[in-house]
Amino acid sequence: RQYELSNVASDTVISINPPYLGATASGATYAVMPVQGYPKGLVDQVREWVNSYGPKMAALGTTGNYDILPLNKGGTGAADVAGARAALQVGPRRNLIFNPLFNVNQRRYGGEATTSANQYVYDRWRVVVSGQTAGGQANKNGFTIVVPAGGLEQVVEGSFISGGDYTLSWSGATAATINGSAVANGAQVTLTAGANVTIRFSGGYMFYPKLEMGSIATGYEDRSYGEELILCQRYYExxxxxxxxxxxxxxxxxxxxxxxxxxxxxxxxxxxxxxxxxxxxxxxxxxxxxxxxxxxxxxxxxxxxxxxxxxxxxxxxxxxxxxxxxxxxxxxxxxxxxxxxxxxxxxxxxx
Incomplete structure (x- = not known):
């Protein structure tokens, strides 16, 4: 039989539960063994833990059930850096739009009205409608462009398009189309491998445009001016x-x-x-x-x-x-x- 030591009244008197063969006993021999924890103390500790961490654990839901936390649970979906980059669709030099800062300007365009349709102004960018302008205001290391109503567009060379899902994003307030179809900021489109892609912005203002492979709009990334100039000189020098x-x-x-x-x-x-x-x-x-x-x-x-x-x-x-x-x-x-x-x-x- 096992009994719980419920009280130590003195050096010679103890109380046990349940009673040993009666309400009292004298001269009995007992073996005392340790018991892990004490119910009240254990209950108090559990209550404190639940009060402190219960809401947080509830918010995490089933995330504790995974050895590798998937993307839809806030994880990386991978056990190493390379796998995480692939799963998160991040990496260097993802932007397929050249001269997104509008700071490469070999033609020395000064914001004047164009004299022909599809006239190139800043490197790789052309104003669609003759007589319209694409003025800019300095913004950090580039320019914020006041986008003409008739459109400011860039044609991305098909050799840079591998096919599949791509995401277009930008900062500012403007409307965009890809190959003539409206695209919301941060939305995805499916592109054909090897085919040129025409990106057009119309009205409002815009800076930091980005077209990248994948279904996630990642943060804007800078390329150096020298690197951007080299990319643009493939088309104009x-x-x-x-x-x-x-x-x-x-x-x-x-x-x-x-x-x-x-x-x-x-x-x-x-x-x-x-x-x-x-x-x-x-x-x-x-x-x-x-x-x-x-x-x-x-x-x-x-x-x-x-x-x-x-x-x-x-x-x-x-x-x-x-x-x-x-x-x-x-x-x-x-x-x-x-x-x-x-x-x-x-x-x-x-x-």
């Missing part, structure tokens, strides 16, 4: 200095200092030849425009080998030309032995 608008003389120094193309003629009857390698290979053979140092279109500046200019507006050789491949731009012109020609150019392989 100019020989002018950064501060010079193509077709103008603003900021133009000697072509040797400003990366204009130089043609040198070695002797009488020979052609002056010049070639420049693009900073970034173009996605396709680009269209080319060129100007002399005074901004005259389709003209050369004739000068000396040291870069000084004798005359601008040279068009005297009907065989003069400037052409390009996806990797190089080159040209030639014929005049007199020792003559040198210069020109500035832009090459566009925009979609």
């Amino acid at each position: 100019k020989s002018y200095p950064f501060d010079a608008k193509p077709g103008t003389i603003s900021g133009v120094a000697s072509p040797n200092a400003s990366n204009g193309m130089t043609f040198s003629c070695s002797g009488t009857g020979t052609r002056a030849m010049g070639r420049t390698k693009f900073s970034v290979e173009k996605r396709a053979v680009p269209s080319v425009r060129y100007w002399d140092q005074a901004g005259n279109p389709s003209s050369f500046s004739a000068g000396n080998f040291d870069g000084t200019i004798q005359t601008n507006g040279f068009t005297g050789d009907s065989f003069r030309t400037v052409q390009a491949s996806s990797s190089y731009i080159w040209g030639h012109c014929a005049r007199n032995a020792g003559d040198t020609f210069f020109c500035h150019w832009e090459a566009s392989a925009e979609l």
Whole structure:
């Protein structure tokens, strides 16, 4: 039999429960053994624990039933970092929109009204309707764009689209479409592998646009200006200095200092030849425009080998030309032995 020691009245008197063969007993022999816990103390501790942690445990629900907590329970769905990245659809360089800060501006667009439909303004971005503007206000390391009503859009090259679910997100208040279908901020669309994707924003204002693979809109990520410029130069590049608008003389120094193309003629009857390698290979053979140092279109500046200019507006050789491949731009012109020609150019392989 086992009895609970219910009271120690003195050094010689104890009370047990239930009574031992009667209400009292004297001279009986007992073996005392420890019992784990005491009911009242245990109840008090459990009550304190329930009061402190019960609501929190109830809120967690069944999360304690998993060795690896799944995404829908607030976990990562994986036991290691690589698996968590894959499950959460996060990782570096996820944004498929180039120049999302609008700070790469090789054309030196200044917010003026466009003069043609689908005119490119900031690198990779074009204003859909002629006569509209896409002005910007400085915002951290980029710009917030006042989006024209007719649309500001970017065409994402199909080679960057693997197919499947993609998510479009942005900051600001504007409306968006992908390939002509309305898309809410943070919503998903299904895209076809290898097909170009046209993203258009219309009206309001917008900054930090992001198109990423997967069904989750992750936080905005920055790329460096240099990295962004390289991405944009796959589609557009100019020989002018950064501060010079193509077709103008603003900021133009000697072509040797400003990366204009130089043609040198070695002797009488020979052609002056010049070639420049693009900073970034173009996605396709680009269209080319060129100007002399005074901004005259389709003209050369004739000068000396040291870069000084004798005359601008040279068009005297009907065989003069400037052409390009996806990797190089080159040209030639014929005049007199020792003559040198210069020109500035832009090459566009925009979609």
